[in-house]
Amino acid sequence: xxxxxxxxxxxxxxxxxxxxxxxxxxxxxxxxxxxxxxxxxxxxxxxxxxxxxxxxxxxxxxxxxxxxxxxxxxxxxxxxxxxxxxxxxxxxxxxxxxxxxxxxxxxxxxxxxxxxxxxxxxxxxxxxxxxxxxxxxxxxxxxxxxxxxxxxxxxxxxxxxxxxxxxxxxxxxxxxxxxxxxxxxxxxxxxxxxxxxxxxxxxxxxxxxxxxxxxxxxxxxxxxxxxxxxxxxxxxxxxxxxxxxxxxxxxxxxxxxxxxxxxxxxxxxxxxxxxxxxxxxxxxxxxxxxxxxxxxxxxxxxxxxxxxxxxxxxxxxxxxxxxxxxxxxxxxxxxxxxxxxxxxxxxxxxxxxxxxxxxxxxxxxxxxxxxxx
Amino acid sequence: xxxxxxxxxxxxxxxxxxxxxxxxxxxxxxxxxxxxxxxxxxxxxxxxxxxxxxxxxxxxxxxxxxxxxxxxxxxxxxxxxxxxxxxxxxxxxxxxxxxxxxxxxxxxxxxxxxxxxxxxxxxxxxxxxxxxxxxxxxxxxxxxxxxxxxxxxxxxxxxxxxxxxxxxxxxxxxxxxxxxxxxxxxxxxxxxxxxxxxxxxxxxxxxxxxxxxxxxxxxxxxxxxxxxxxxxxxxxxxxxxxxxxxxxxxxxxxxxxxxxxxxxxxxxxxxxxxxxxxxxxxxxxxxxxxxxxxxxxxxxxxxxxxxxxxxxxxxxxxxxxxxxxxxxxxxxxxxxxxxxxxxxxxxxxxxxxxxxxxxxxxxxxxxxxxxxxxxxxxxxxxxxxxxxxxxxxxxxxxxxxxxxxxxxxxxxxxxxxxxxxxxxxxxxxxxxxxxxxxxxxxxxxxxxxxxxxxxxxxxxxxxxxxxxxxxxxxxxxxxxxxxxxxxxxxxxxxxxxxxxxxxxxxxxxxxxxxxxxxxxxxxxxxxxxxxxxxxxxxxxxxxxxxxxxxxxxxxxxxxxxxxxxxxxxxxxxxxxxxxxxxxxxx
Numbered sequence: 038x039x040x041x042x043x044x045x046x047x048x049x050x051x052x053x054x055x056x057x058x059x060x061x062x063x064x065x066x067x068x069x070x071x072x073x074x075x076x077x078x079x080x081x082x083x084x085x086x087x088x089x090x091x092x093x094x095x096x097x098x099x100x101x102x103x104x105x106x107x108x109x110x111x112x113x114x115x116x117x118x119x120x121x122x123x124x125x126x127x128x129x130x131x132x133x134x135x136x137x138x139x140x141x142x143x144x145x146x147x148x149x150x151x152x153x154x155x156x157x158x159x160x161x162x163x164x165x166x167x168x169x170x171x172x173x174x175x176x177x178x179x180x181x182x183x184x185x186x187x188x189x190x191x192x193x194x195x196x197x198x199x200x201x202x203x204x205x206x207x208x209x210x211x212x213x214x215x216x217x218x219x220x221x222x223x224x225x226x227x228x229x230x231x232x233x234x235x236x237x238x239x240x241x242x243x244x245x246x247x248x249x250x251x252x253x254x255x256x257x258x259x260x261x262x263x264x265x266x267x268x269x270x271x272x273x274x275x276x277x278x279x280x281x282x283x284x285x286x287x288x289x290x291x292x293x294x295x296x297x298x299x300x301x302x303x304x305x306x307x308x309x310x311x312x313x314x315x316x317x318x319x320x321x322x323x324x325x326x327x328x329x330x331x332x333x334x335x336x337x338x339x340x341x342x343x344x345x346x347x348x349x350x351x352x353x354x355x356x357x358x359x360x361x362x363x364x365x366x367x368x369x370x371x372x373x374x375x376x377x378x379x380x381x382x383x384x385x386x387x388x389x390x391x392x393x394x395x396x397x398x399x400x401x402x403x404x405x406x407x408x409x410x
Numbered sequence: 411x412x413x414x415x416x417x418x419x420x421x422x423x424x425x426x427x428x429x430x431x432x433x434x435x436x437x438x439x440x441x442x443x444x445x446x447x448x449x450x451x452x453x454x455x456x457x458x459x460x461x462x463x464x465x466x467x468x469x470x471x472x473x474x475x476x477x478x479x480x481x482x483x484x485x486x487x488x489x490x491x492x493x494x495x496x497x498x499x500x501x502x503x504x505x506x507x508x509x510x511x512x513x514x515x516x517x518x519x520x521x522x523x524x525x526x527x528x529x530x531x532x533x534x535x536x537x538x539x540x541x542x543x544x545x546x547x548x549x550x551x552x553x554x555x556x557x558x559x560x561x562x563x564x565x566x567x568x569x570x571x572x573x574x575x576x577x578x579x580x581x582x583x584x585x586x587x588x589x590x591x592x593x594x595x596x597x598x599x600x601x602x603x604x605x606x607x608x609x610x611x612x613x614x615x616x617x618x619x620x621x622x623x624x625x626x627x628x629x630x631x632x633x634x635x636x637x638x639x640x641x642x643x644x645x646x647x648x649x650x651x652x653x654x655x656x657x658x659x660x661x662x663x664x665x666x667x668x669x670x671x672x673x674x675x676x677x678x679x680x681x682x683x684x685x686x687x688x689x690x691x692x693x694x695x696x697x698x699x700x701x702x703x704x705x706x707x708x709x710x711x712x713x714x715x716x717x718x719x720x721x722x723x724x725x726x727x728x729x730x731x732x733x734x735x736x737x738x739x740x741x742x743x744x745x746x747x748x749x750x751x752x753x754x755x756x757x758x759x760x761x762x763x764x765x766x767x768x769x770x771x772x773x774x775x776x777x778x779x780x781x782x783x784x785x786x787x788x789x790x791x792x793x794x795x796x797x798x799x800x801x802x803x804x805x806x807x808x809x810x811x812x813x814x815x816x817x818x819x820x821x822x823x824x825x826x827x828x829x830x831x832x833x834x835x836x837x838x839x840x841x842x843x844x845x846x847x848x849x850x851x852x853x854x855x856x857x858x859x860x861x862x863x864x865x866x867x868x869x870x871x872x873x874x875x876x877x878x879x880x881x882x883x884x885x886x887x888x889x890x891x892x893x894x895x896x897x898x899x900x901x902x903x904x905x906x907x908x909x910x911x912x913x914x915x916x917x918x919x920x921x922x923x924x925x926x927x928x929x930x931x932x933x934x935x936x937x938x939x940x941x942x943x944x945x946x947x948x949x950x951x952x953x954x955x956x957x958x959x960x961x962x963x964x965x966x967x968x969x970x971x972x973x974x975x976x977x978x979x980x981x982x983x984x985x986x987x988x989x990x991x992x993x994x995x996x
Contacts (some may be wrong), residue, residue: 088704093897093901121901121903122900125903126901127901132892136898136899136917138916147902151905196898
């Protein structure tokens with residue numbers, strides 16, 4: 038549906054000369070299939086919005102290729118650059134960009150009215166189309182209302198209706214939920230996902246909110262510094278982070294260094310660390326002796342009062358140094374030799390500081406990330 | 411939100427059907443693009459702005475430094491050789507600095523009192539701040555002649571029993587300073603009100619809490635915090651005063667107190683007119699104002715880093731003036747009586763008299779509207795009215811449309827060199843009205859198309875003079891429109907012109923309208939460039955009033971002035987009403 042190949046976009050650097058240009062998007066390639074909700078996830082400045090805006094035609098990339106369906110929107114080699122207003126894509130902006138001087142109906146009808154006279158819909162068809170799309174987002178009863186009188190959630194639906202009214206082959210969503218309050222955001226998350234699935238819309242979704250990304254996406258591409266760090270289904274990206282950045286950005290992780298001892302199975306390795314041996318999983322092909330970082334999420338660290346009955350790989354003894362009650366869980370800070378770990382436990386388990394504990398690091402939750410050298 | 415979600419599965423059937431395949435465009439510049447309204451309008455606006463800003467200045471330099479013999483400094487010798495350069499510079503500097511000090515001190519004090527204390531009569535102060543918008547400078551100056559001239563001044567007559575005849579003499583440097591300063595004080599007031607509003611009041615409140623007295627807080631906390639704004643106000647006023655023409659011409663010239671502006675007018679109004687000499691004075695004046703504006707922009711850019719703006723929407727609790735409250739209230743009333751009531755009264759009174767007499771019971775009971783009849787019956791005065799409003803409305807419309815496009819270029823586009831458009835549009839800010847007049851004379855006196863001697867030269871001059879103000883209004887509103895509003899129109903398939911017409915222009919309307927009305931209001935009283943550029947038949951109102959003053963037609967002048975003031979009051983009122991109704995609700 039959408040193919041981006043080797044997209045590069047740079048901005049003038051602080052000195053303004055060629056050498057100091059900042060690469061906002063650095064050779065990004067993605068492939069979005071029809072009907073997918075494809076999320077670009079990353080911190081601000083990672084290039085996700087620039088990528089999206091390049092697809093929309095609001096940024097002129099330096100080089101690369103953007104193809105939607107069978108239409109080439111941008112190709113630096115063939116010198117193709119279709120302007121934004123000829124791409125026919127739908128886009129929902131972070132600020133919704135609702136035109137304050139128009140009412141709800143006029144906002145939605147705008148894309149239809151600016152089409153060239155030859156392809157423009159008749160008055161009746163236009164009204165029908167606008168009313169249908171307003172019904173889809175449940176704003177049909179507000180069509181005559183001034184756009185600025187709508188609540189945040191309604192403005193968000195209005196922006197969506199306006200983006201959908203052209204029946205675009207691809208919907209671009211630029212942090213559409215970030216301006217809503219927390220409760221409404223959760224509600225809209227499901228609503229948006231349901232609409233996308235029911236209408237079978239292909240969508241690119243840009244967000245810095247990992248929870249949003251995990252909840253809504255078919256595929257997540259995690260970006261950092263203009264580069265895609267990992268692409269995968271939400272579950273894979275969460276459970277098998279391919280880099281330290283991904284593990285840290287999505288949820289939180291414990292990290293410690295180790296060296297691969299030997300392979301134990303297709304993706305299972307034995308790793309020796311300063312505090313003892315563990316078993317761990319990795320999608321990488323690692324040779325014995327490879328330096329790795331072990332990543333494990335706090336909720337996967339299991340602790341139990343008392344010393345371990347039988348120490349072994351991934352079963353360590355340690356001590357609680359602090360705890361914090363977080364409402365739905367209890368966070369424990371642990372100490373294993375010189376290593377500090379965090380464990381997030383069910384509220385049933387709450388151990389005071391200085392309790393001797395046994396710690397279990399299950400091999401399926403310990404991910405190995407090569408350290409690079 | 412409470413409704414059960416009902417999605418019509420057929421609502422957007424056949425979603426992926428696309429638009430007709432877009433034609434790929436070459437990325438190199440295509441001359442056919444000029445037919446596209448975007449390119450055409452942008453190119454036209456940039457060319458016009460560049461022409462209006464640069465051509466007069468180039469001609470001014472050329473006309474001053476070149477004569478039939480080639481490059482020469484003769485004009486400067488004539489300008490500064492014969493009469494004392496020292497006195498001219500001294501007068502100009504003392505006048506500009508003095509008037510600036512008067513207006514800055516008064517304006518700042520008034521602003522502090524209304525914004526930070528529980529001073530009475532706040533609404534009166536704000537209403538009074540509209541006065542310079544309503545009473546043109548030339549009328550204000552003339553009014554003061556009839557209040558404080560040694561022989562016939564009303565105030566002098568009042569004071570005669572106590573201090574003898576001629577207590578005040580308005581035809582002195584001090585008279586000029588005070589009249590000009592009072593006329594401009596409301597502008598400083600508005601600038602400083604804005605500055606005080608953007609300052610965090612808790613800084614002052616905490617000083618008050620620490621036990622400091624109110625004057626102490628003002629001196630030790632408020633003033634230092636307001637220093638950048640104060641400095642900016644000082645520079646703005648200094649430039650405005652050095653450019654001022656009405657006060658020096660009417661109050662200074664009779665007693666031979668020359669400043670740059672009155673001098674320029676003098677060498678051009680005596681026969682034969684010495685254009686080179688006028689050019690020489692103009693260039694000196696231009697250097698001074700450029701320097702002022704340069705420091706002002708530099709300082710305000712630097713000042714931004716120290717701004718103490720808080721986003722909090724709370725209004726500070728006014729500091730109590732205590733037992734001085736009524737005393738200060740009385741002083742305020744007195745100031746308003748002197749600065750506003752008396753000048754307005756004397757104009758109105760004059761307009762009802764057959765010839766000027768010092769007001770007395772006898773004259774006050776013997777009123778006539780003969781002068782108003784004269785204004786309406788006389789084709790010349792009515793023509794001046796029409797000329798002024800036609801010029802004002804056309805220049806305002808041209809400026810606002812042009813600057814709307816230009817501000818789009820500067821704020822929104824990514825075109826290289828867009829900063830130049832911004833700078834070019836601001837160039838006329840440094841050109842005093844008289845200097846622009848001189849420069850336009852140089853350009854159009856020998857121009858192949860007859861522009862000199864028609865209304866066109868006045869239109870060109872007005873459009874040039876008010877372009878910077880239009881640009882400021884337009885770009886301020888352009889910055890307030892989120893870029894995404896425009897981008898979403900683009901993504902929706904709108905062309906540049908469709909986006910500009912249907913998204914930008916309607917959203918800019920409040921700002922453009924405010925600028926439009928401001929330009930109409932300032933241009934209908936424009937004197938300093940018109941006085942050099944008008945020709946018989948093309949008189950505008952201010953020129954008419956100036957001529958009537960020189961002819962001694964004081965009472966007719968007062969009637970014409972009163973009518974002009976009424977027209978301006980209606981405009982101000984309309985502006986505030988329109989602004990309130992058209993303003994985009996947010």
